[in-house]
Amino acid sequence: MQIETLKIFCDLAETQSFSQAAERNFVTQSAVSQQVRGLEERFKRRLLERVRGRREVRLTDAGQAFYEESRNVLAAYAQLQERLRALEGNVGGTVRVATVYSIGLHELPPAVRRFMALYPSAKIDLEYSRTTRIVRDVLSGAVELGVLAYPEKRRGLDVVLLPGDRLVLICPPSHPLASRRQVRAAELQGQDFVLFERDIPTRRATDRILKSHGVTVRRVAEFDNIETIKRAVEVGFGSAIVPRPSVIDEQNRGQLAVVALAGPEWTRSVGIIHRSDRQPTAAARKFIELLQGSDK
Structure with missing residues (x-):
């Protein structure tokens, strides 16, 4: 049995998808199936049960135990590689990072490119997910780092704060507020709004700030994706409150009007989370240092 087999099994357990596990490991779906059959025979x-009528799989009790111990083996193997690289002074290996779309698409790419240039023997494996899934994957060891908005301290996790983002109002260029340089929260009363879904931290923060100002907006639509929200605003659904870095391109192209929001409370905190019981690898530490020094 090879270490790669354990990784394939863990990826399958985490994604619940043969196709995604195959993509992560650059093999075919049939190869993933063969690896699982080999483990079950051994x-x-x-170890796995297929969900009837769906393409998903779930772990049996034995599969769950095998997954948990396999993750420990993979972590120990990664630590072994890390120590050997440290003896030579090398920064290498793969750092698995999970992040939300608004950060991953619009803020991390320059940092990833710079990291790859500085440490060509290392690799950043970046994936996008919802905040709740990111926290779960970091705690389980499925990913080493999570980069998210409004990070919360919780048992088992350390939080490294990064420079925050300003939240801004976006609206179509024809909107009455589009020509304004800045608006106050009170001026948003009764406006049509496209919102993030309720479980997304930026939505919860926005609701909290508006409520503190006694402001109620008219909810027209809710989406979980920053790109969908921007498209909805472009076609006239309403306005939205989003992080500034995510709309720079649309503003430059004249697709959206971007208006500053008055008040210090309109700042979105951003941070990195990692397991508190494990020292980040050298590559992960270098990536954290690079993000801490980034200029947004």
Whole structure:
């Protein structure tokens, strides 16, 4: 049994998808199936169950135990590689990072490119997810780092704060507020709004700020994706409150009007989370240092 087999199994357990596990490991879906069958034959246990009528799979009790111990083996193997690289003074290996779309698409790419230029033997494996899934994946060890908005301290996690983002109002160029340089929260009363879904931290923060000002907006639509929100505003659904870095391109192209929001409370905190019981690898530490020094 090879270490790659354990990684494939863990990726399958985490994604619940043969196709995604295959993509992560640059193999075919049939190769993933063969690896799983080999494990089940070796340990004489059924590790996975297919969900009837769907393409998903779920772990059996034996599969869950195998997954948890396999993650420990993979972590130990990564630590072994890390120590050997440290003896030579090398920064290498793969740093698995999960992030939300608004940060991953609009803020991390320059940092990733710079990291790859500085440390060509290292690699950043970047994936996009919702905040709740990112926290779960960091705690389980599926990813090493999570980069998200409004990070919260919780048991088992350390938080490294990064420079925050200003939240701004976006609206179509024809909107009455489009020509304004700045608006106050009170001026948003009764406006049509496209919002993030309720479980997304930026939405919760926006609701909290508006409520503190006694402002109620008219909810026209809710989406979980920053790109969908921007498109909805472009076609006239309403206005939205989003992080400034995510709309620079649309502003430059004249697709959206971007208006500053008055008050210090309209700042979105951003941070990195990692497991508190594990020292980040050298490559992960270098990436954290690079993000801490980035200029937004």
